[in-house]
Amino acid sequence: MTAHNPSGWRPAMGEPGEAASVPTRSGDRALMLEEALSFEIGSPEKCGVDLDDANVEPIAGLGRFLREGAPDLPGLTEPETVRHYTRLSRQNYAIDLGPFPLGSCTMKHNPRLNEKIARLPGFADVHPLQPQQTVRGAYEVIAQLADWLMTLTGMASVAMSPKAGAHGELCGLLCIRAAHDANGEQRSVVLVPESAHGTNPATAAFAGYEVEDIAATPEGRVDLEALKARLGPDIAGVMITNPNTCGLFERDMRAICEAVHAAGGYVYCDGANFNAIVGKVRPGDLGIDAMHINLHKTFSTPHGGGGPGSGPVVLSEALAPFAPLPFVMRDAGGAPYLVEEEDGATDHPHSFGRMAAFNGQMGMFTRALAYMLSHGADGLRQVAEDAVLNANYVLRRCEDVLQAPYAGSGPCMHEALFGEAGLAEGFSTLDIAKGLIDEGFHPMTVYFPLVVKGAMLVEPTETESRVGLDRFIESLRSVAERARNGDDSLKSAPHFAPRRRLDETQAARKPVLVWKGEPGPSGQGAPSELGGQ
Ligand SMILES: *Cc1c(COP(=O)(O)O)cnc(C)c1O
Numbered sequence: 001m002t003a004h005n006p007s008g009w010r011p012a013m014g015e016p017g018e019a020a021s022v023p024t025r026s027g028d029r030a031l032m033l034e035e036a037l038s039f040e041i042g043s044p045e046k047c048g049v050d051l052d053d054a055n056v057e058p059i060a061g062l063g064r065f066l067r068e069g070a071p072d073l074p075g076l077t078e079p080e081t082v083r084h085y086t087r088l089s090r091q092n093y094a095i096d097l098g099p100f101p102l103g104s105c106t107m108k109h110n111p112r113l114n115e116k117i118a119r120l121p122g123f124a125d126v127h128p129l130q131p132q133q134t135v136r137g138a139y140e141v142i143a144q145l146a147d148w149l150m151t152l153t154g155m156a157s158v159a160m161s162p163k164a165g166a167h168g169e170l171c172g173l174l175c176i177r178a179a180h181d182a183n184g185e186q187r188s189v190v191l192v193p194e195s196a197h198g199t200n201p202a203t204a205a206f207a208g209y210e211v212e213d214i215a216a217t218p219e220g221r222v223d224l225e226a227l228k229a230r231l232g233p234d235i236a237g238v239m240i241t242n243p244n245t246c247g248l249f250e251r252d253m254r255a256i257c258e259a260v261h262a263a264g265g266y267v268y269c270d271g272a273n274f275n276a277i278v279g280k281v282r283p284g285d286l287g288i289d290a291m292h293i294n295l296h297k298t299f300s301t302p303h304g305g306g307g308p309g310s311g312p313v314v315l316s317e318a319l320a321p322f323a324p325l326p327f328v329m330r331d332a333g334g335a336p337y338l339v340e341e342e343d344g345a346t347d348h349p350h351s352f353g354r355m356a357a358f359n360g361q362m363g364m365f366t367r368a369l370a371y372m373l374s375h376g377a378d379g380l381r382q383v384a385e386d387a388v389l390n391a392n393y394v395l396r397r398c399e400d401v402l403q404a405p406y407a408g409s410g411p412c413m414h415e416a417l418f419g420e421a422g423l424a425e426g427f428s429t430l431d432i433a434k435g436l437i438d439e440g441f442h443p444m445t446v447y448f449p450l451v452v453k454g455a456m457l458v459e460p461t462e463t464e465s466r467v468g469l470d471r472f473i474e475s476l477r478s479v480a481e482r483a484r485n486g487d488d489s490l491k492s493a494p495h496f497a498p499r500r501r502l503d504e505t506q507a508a509r510k511p512v513l514v515w516k517g518e519p520g521p522s523g524q525g526a527p528s529e530l531g532g533q
Contacts (some may be wrong), residue, residue, distance in 0.1 A: 035091070047077075106461060120366075150280070154283065161356045165199065219248070221244065221248055227260075245457070270292065279383070392475060393417045427491070432476075434493040458476075
């Protein structure tokens with residue numbers, strides 16, 4: 001932390017002699033503005049609001065919560081506050097600024113139409129405890145979205161309430177457990193391939209199962225023979241991602257499902273990558289029993305930073321009876337209504353229980369349905385085709401400069417996987433990711449999946465144009481070539497970002513959560529307790 005300076009700005013960070021550190025009076029670089037912490041800029045003489053004095057008569061019941069002095073607020077005027085947060089927001093990279101090539105995340109353009117629809121007062125202002133007859137329109141949205149999801153997946157039923165992909169996995173596994181319980185069976189193991197998303201084994205463990213790996217073949221797919229050899233009376237089910245996290249379609253899915261069913265287990269499919277096959281393949285036709293759909297990936301809607309998400313779970317005939325409440329159904333006349341109670345009198349007496357207090361993420365439902373209706377069935381099919389085409393374009397245009405371990409296994413699906421073999425001694429995937437930041441791109445997913453050393457997983461999505469992809473590819477190729485040729489300047493990248501390369505281990509293991517800088521000009525320092533270290 002640099003010493004306080006009266007203007008509130010910090011000098012630009014850079015190494016001596018580098019372009020980035022050419023001094024400016026303000027410490028800023030053109031429109032790249034440095035931003036101090038709010039209490040470094042502030043002073044107690046200033047305030048954006050009028051606050052009452054603290055010395056009022058004690059109020060019964062408030063106890064030690066009565067304020068005794070000035071509140072520990074940064075002393076900022078309203079314009080200073082607005083500029084502070086606006087400046088910080090400009091240091092962020094966002095999907096509206098450029099592509100987010102994160103594999104396994106599906107960061108696509110979010111049509112503004114969806115936002116407009118989700119903000120209609122009739123959707124945005126409904127309350128989950130409103131009487132049913134006042135929210136029939138909202139139920140109609142949920143029911144129509146459910147119809148689309150069942151049609152697109154060829155599945156019997158869908159549980160709408162899970163709030164994210166991982167929550168959907170839990171929902172699916174709880175359905176599987178309820179089904180085994182109903183059959184009077186005790187099964188303790190869930191099989192998960194080595195390449196699975198981290199949430200899969202975590203969910204299985206959370207649901208109380210032992211997790212065992214299934215080996216992959218050299219082409220990056222589930223080893224069917226290894227799987228069959230492990231099946232038996234202790235296997236509750238398997239969790240398979242299709243398309244998988246190596247960006248490949250699991251061609252043996254039908255055979256996998258048949259084998260697992262013959263052994264009395266169920267097949268959970270991680271459907272986070274459904275955008276690669278929507279309109280092309282119906283998971284129900286492959287024999288899958290449960291699959292979550294990340295509405296916030298496949299069907300657009302902004303996500304990141306932990307939310308908001310929505311992870312409805314489509315279910316086979318076998319698992320449908322165990323789905324969580326509440327449940328939107330249609331009556332004989334087609335009108336949607338809510339099944340709320342778990343008792344013999346309802347249409348849904350075998351539910352395993354409840355995943356969420358209410359119906360799920362209404363805003364996400366509305367956005368996803370708007371996306372489906374605006375694309376139509378043929379448009380959704382084209383989403384899958386374009387996503388796959390774009391990923392194969394990236395794969396084929398970069399495979400001569402980056403190791404492409406599964407390029408020989410045929411076309412990839414919606415994401416292209418590279419590894420770090422072939423880079424100069426001492427250079428790694430991390431250097432490529434940091435070099436991309438200087439090029440003005442958010443890096444791709446790195447070091448995942450674990451089956452490839454120094455994995456780089458690029459998902460362009462269908463929403464990037466040919467011109468946009470070419471720009472990204474040229475930058476990626478250039479950075480990859482620097483790493484192959486041992487260009488030392490890459491080792492200290494990024495050079496042009498607001499912050500230079502961090503010691504990431506140190507940052508993760510010993511995050512500095514307490515501000516220890518200089519107090520502001522008038523002696524008012526930081527709030528003394530920002531949190532532990
Ligand atoms: C994103 C993702 C998940 C988890 O979904 P969340 O909505 O983040 O909980 C699970 N599996 C795969 C393959 C994913 O890409």
